[in-house]
Amino acid sequence: xxxxxxxxxxxxxxxxxxxxxxxxxxxxxxxxxxxxxxxxxxxxxxxxxxxxxxxxxxxxxxxxxxxxxxxxxxxxxxxxxxxxxxxxxxxxxxxxxxxxxxxxxxxxxxxxxxxxxxxxxxxxxxxxxxxxxxxxxxxxxxxxxxxxxxxxxxxxxxxxxxxxxxxxxxxxxxxxxxxxxxxxxxxxxxxxxxxxxxxxxxxxxxxxxxxxxxxxxxxxxxxxxxxxxxxxxxxxxxxxxxxxxxxxxxxxxxxxxxxxxxxxxxxxxxxxxxxxxxxxxxxxxxxxxxxxxxxxxxxxxxxxxxxxxxxxxxxxxxxxxxxxxxxxxxxxxxxxxxxxxxxxxxxxxxxxxxxxxxxxxxxxxxxxxxxxxxxxxxxxxxxxxxxxxxxxxxxxxxxxxxxxxxxxxxxxxxxxxxxxxxxxxxxxxxxxxxxxxxxxxxxxxxxxxxxxx
Numbered sequence: 497x498x499x500x501x502x503x504x505x506x507x508x509x510x511x512x513x514x515x516x517x518x519x520x521x522x523x524x525x526x527x528x529x530x531x532x533x534x535x536x537x538x539x540x541x542x543x544x545x546x547x548x549x550x551x552x553x554x555x556x557x558x559x560x561x562x563x564x565x566x567x568x569x570x571x572x573x574x575x576x577x578x579x580x581x582x583x584x585x586x587x588x589x590x591x592x593x594x595x596x597x598x599x600x601x602x603x604x605x606x607x608x609x610x611x612x613x614x615x616x617x618x619x620x621x622x623x624x625x626x627x628x629x630x631x632x633x634x635x636x637x638x639x640x641x642x643x644x645x646x647x648x649x650x651x652x653x654x655x656x657x658x659x660x661x662x663x664x665x666x667x668x669x670x671x672x673x674x675x676x677x678x679x680x681x682x683x684x685x686x687x688x689x690x691x692x693x694x695x696x697x698x699x700x701x702x703x704x705x706x707x708x709x710x711x712x713x714x715x716x717x718x719x720x721x722x723x724x725x726x727x728x729x730x731x732x733x734x735x736x737x738x739x740x741x742x743x744x745x746x747x748x749x750x751x752x753x754x755x756x757x758x759x760x761x762x763x764x765x766x767x768x769x770x771x772x773x774x775x776x777x778x779x780x781x782x783x784x785x786x787x788x789x790x791x792x793x794x795x796x797x798x799x800x801x802x803x804x805x806x807x808x809x810x811x812x813x814x815x816x817x818x819x820x821x822x823x824x825x826x827x828x829x830x831x832x833x834x835x836x837x838x839x840x841x842x843x844x845x846x847x848x849x850x851x852x853x854x855x856x857x858x859x860x861x862x863x864x865x866x867x868x869x870x871x872x873x874x875x876x877x878x879x880x881x882x883x884x885x886x887x888x889x890x891x892x893x894x895x896x897x898x899x900x901x902x903x904x905x906x907x908x909x910x911x912x913x914x915x916x917x918x919x920x921x922x923x924x925x926x927x928x929x930x931x932x933x934x935x936x937x938x939x940x941x942x943x944x945x946x947x948x949x
Contacts, residue, residue, distance in 0.1 A: 502531050502532065503531070503532060503685075504516050504517075504529050504530065504531050504532070505529065505530060505532055505683070505684040505685060505720075506520040506522065506523065506525070506528050506529050506684075506720075507528045507529075507530055507684060508520065508523050508525045508528045508721075509522050509523040509525075509720060509721045509722075510684050510688065510719070510720020510721055510722045510723075511523070513529060516529055516531065517529060523721075532679040532683050532684065532685050567586075568580075568581075568582045568583030568584060568585055568586075569583050569584040569585075569586065569613065569662070569663065569704060570583045571583055571584060571607050571611065572607070572610050572611060572612075573606075573607055573610075573769065574769055574771065575744060575758030575759065575760060575769045575770070576603075576607065576744065576758060578756050578757075578758055578796075578798070579731060579744050579745070579746050579749075579752075579756045579757065579758045580729065580731075580746070580749070580751070580752060581749060581751050581752015581753060581756070582751075582752065584663065584704040584706075585704065585728070585751045586702040586703070586704060587698050587699050587701070587702040587703065587704065588698065588704050588705075588728040588729065588750075588751065589691075589694065589695055589698050589704075589705050589707065589726070589727040589728050589729070590704070590705070590706045590707065590727065590728065590729040590730075590731065591669075591707045591709050591717065591723070591724065591727040591729065591730045591731065592604065592706065592707065592708050592709065592731045592732075592733060593708075593709045593710070593711050593717045593730070593731070593732055593733065594711065594732060594733030594734065595711065595733075595734075595735075596710075598733050598734070598735055598742065599733060599735075599742055599760070599762055599767055600667075600708050600733050601619075601621075601622075601630075601667050601708065602630070602634070602762075602766055602767060603733070603744075603760070603767055604617070604665050604667065604706060604708065605617060605627065605630060605631060605634065605665075606634050606635060606766045606767060608638075608641045608663070608665055609631055609634060609635040609638040609641050610635055610638070611640060611641075611663065612640060613640060613661075613662035613663055614640050614642070614659065614660070614661045614662045614663075615640060615641050615642065615661055615662065615663045615664075615665065616642045616644060616655070616656065616659055616661035616663070616664050616665070617641060617642065617643050617644070617665045617667070618644045618645075618646060618652055618664065618665065618666050618667065619643065619644070619645050619667045620645070620646070620647040620666075620667065620668065620671030620672060620681075621667060621668060621671055622645070622667075623645055624643050624645050627643050627645075628643070633764070633765060633766070634765060634766040635766070642659055642661065647671050647672055647673055647681060648672075648673060648674075648675070649672055649673070649674045649675075649690050649693050649694075650674070650675055652672075653693075653697065656697070661703065662703065663703065663704050663705075663706070664694075664698075664703060664704070664705045664706070665705075665706045665708075666694070666705065666706070666707045666708065667708045668707070668708040668709060668710055669687060669690060669691060669707045669708065669709050669719075669723075670682045670687065670709065670710050670718060670719065672686070672687075672690040673686050673690065674686065674689045674690050674693060676689060677689045682718075682719075684719065684720050687719040687720060687723060688719075688720060688722065688723070688726075691707075691723055691726050691727070692726070694707070695726060695727075707727070709723070717730070724747075724748060727748075728749075728750045728751065729746065729748060729749045729750065729751070730746070730747045730748040730749075731744060731745070731746055731747070732744070732745050732746075732747050735762075735855065739855055740761050740762045740763070741759060741760070741761055741762070741770070741776060741854065741855060742759070742760040742761075742762055742767065743757060743758070743759055743760075743855075743856060744757070744758035744759075744760065745757055745758075753796055753797075755795065755796040756795070756796035756797065756798070757795040757796060757798065759773045759776070761776075773798075773800055773854075774799075774800055774801035774802075774908070774912055776854055777800060777801060777802040777803055777853055777854040777856070778790060778801055778802070778803045778853070778912075779803060779853055784879035784880075784881070784882055785879055786873045786874050786876070786877045786878055786879045786880075787805055787806045787807055787808070787870055787871075787873050787874030788803060788804070788805055788806075788870060788873065788879070788880060788882075789803075789804045789806075789866040789867070789869040789870040789873065789880050789884075789885075789886060790802070790803055790804070790866060790882075790884070790885040790886065790914070791803075791804055791858075791862070791863035791865070791866030791867075791885065791886050791887065792862070792885055792886070792887040792905035792906075792908060792909050792917065793858055793860040793862055793863050793887075793905075794860060794862070794900075794901060794904065794905070795860075799904045799905055799907070799908035800908075801885060801908060801909065801912055801914075802852055802853065802854065802856070802858065802863070803852070803853040803854075804850070804851075804852060804853075804863065804866045804867055804869075804870040805850070805851045805852075805853060805870060806848065806849065806850050806851075806867070806870035806871045806873070806874045807847075807848070807849040807874055808843065808846050808847070808848050808871060808874040808875040809846060809847050810845070810846055810847070811845055811846055811847050812847075816844065816845055816846055816847050816848070817847045817848070817849070818832070818847075818848055819848075819849045819850070820849075820850040820851075821850065821851045821852065822851065822852030822855070822856055822857045822858060823850055823852055823857070823858060823863075823867065824859070827861075827864075828848070828850055828867070830892070831864060831867055831868055831871070831890055832848060832871070834868075834890060834891075834892060834894055834940065835868065835871065835872070835940065837894075838893065838894030838939070838940050838941070839894065839940045839941060839944055841872070841875060843871075843875065846875070848871060850867065850870070850871075860899075861889040861899070862887050862888060862889055862899035862900075862905070863886075864888065864889050864890040865886040865887065865888035865889070865890060865896060865918060865937075865943065866885070866886035866887075868890055868940065868943065869886055869918075869943065869947060872943075872944065872947065872948070873947070876948055878947075878948055880947060881916075883913070883914050883915040883916065884914065884915070884916045884917075884918065885909050885914045885916075885917050885918070886917070886918045886919075887899055887902060887905045887906075887909075887917060887918070887919050888918065888919055888920045888937065889920075890940065894939050894940040894941070895938065895939050895940075896919075896920040896921070896922075896937045896938060896939060896940070896942070896943070897920055897922070898919075898920045898922045898923040898924075899919075899920070899923065902919060902923045902924075902925055903925065903926055903927050905917070905919075906919075906925070906927055906930060906932060906934060907927070907930075909932060910930055910931060910932040914932060915932060915933060916932065916933040916934075916935055917932055917933070917934055917935070918935045918937055918943065918946070919934060919935070919936060919937070920936070920937060920938075921936035921937060921938045922938075923936075
């Protein structure tokens with residue numbers, strides 16, 4: 497009997513070592529190297545365990561490669577299409593990660609049920625009856641969706657040969673295992689081998705494959721980091737299970753932008769697309785309250801109106817607190833220093849709390865002006881008029897700096913019924929016929945005098 501072959505893998509980055517050691521040389525993490533049982537044998541083609549056919553590819557001149565047949569597949573889901581860059585690319589591999597219970601399986605099952613294409617949904621976590629119960633709640637009357645409960649890749653490829661689906665969904669990649677590797681499902685070597693087999697299948701047949709991936713407690717995709725390098729697109733499904741809104745972002749996309757964002761609302765009947773996210777970001781109030789300001793920001797190509805909330809109060813314990821939710825805390829400290837130095841507001845002995853409503857995080861520096869307005873409004877206890885919004889970056893010398901794509905921000909503010917938008921006087925505005933009043937500011941002092949006289 498042949499001696500079992502083993503090797504050592506780092507559970508954090510997937511690096512391989514001939515023997516155990518305490519620290520990984522690649523990622524420098526301690527105690528992450530474990531021994532795994534492997535078996536190296538001649539691998540057959542993915543089509544069947546007995547197939548020996550090999551397809552040899554030939555090099556082509558780049559101007560001879562035909563793109564006329566490579567059209568994206570419409571998922572019939574506007575938000576997902578936007579994040580993917582227009583739809584699924586034939587032969588692509590997409591990885592969707594997210595917290596447990598956030599709605600990954602619900603999203604892909606919902607899309608699989610509604611697609612007019614033949615779709616194979618492979619689940620290694622739920623039985624066919626469990627998926628049927630969820631499908632009845634989400635969408636009834638699906639004719640092109642096939643459900644398979646299987647974890648062995650060789651059996652999955654047999655069913656793929658029989659059904660010949662247009663799209664394959666795997667839920668999840670951590671539950672699959674291959675006969676060519678003897679380690680358990682979810683191990684480094686199994687994840688890498690199963691993904692390699694799926695990539696070969698996708699590229700040879702031009703069939704898009706969507707994988708669901710578990711994440712670690714740090715929020716990263718579980719398994720080797722090489723998994724994210726192997727796939728074409730990495731999507732992250734974010735949100736709080738205690739809230740109804742979910743955000744879909746692209747962390748990697750070979751076929752589109754990584755700055756796009758999709759928003760969903762979790763309902764009993766599945767995930768509803770939020771086509772106008774500005775409505776959920778701005779709270780409805782009957783009376784004006786101090787400490788609130790509306791900012792015009794951009795996520796990819798999509799303009800958003802978000803609400804900034806600030807609370808300024810006397811520091812009770814002597815040491816002032818600085819807390820920011822959804823905003824960079826270091827940038828908040830910078831803006832407070834600018835207000836103290838350039839505008840004369842004594843905020844050094846006061847607590848300052850900042851929050852962006854809707855549970856999203858914003859990196860756009862164009863919301864600086866709204867942050868300053870909200871802080872000053874709370875400090876003076878004077879409400880900012882609810883039909884005023886802001887779009888401007890604040891510099892260290894107190895000047896209001898211009899921001900990109902200002903015309904899009906102005907049009908979004910006008911569409912949502914705002915009467916005035918405050919921007920930098922150095923912005924080049926090409927809009928002529930607008931019903932919104934565009935107020936130009938040069939420095940922080942202009943903002944203070946405009947809002948509070």
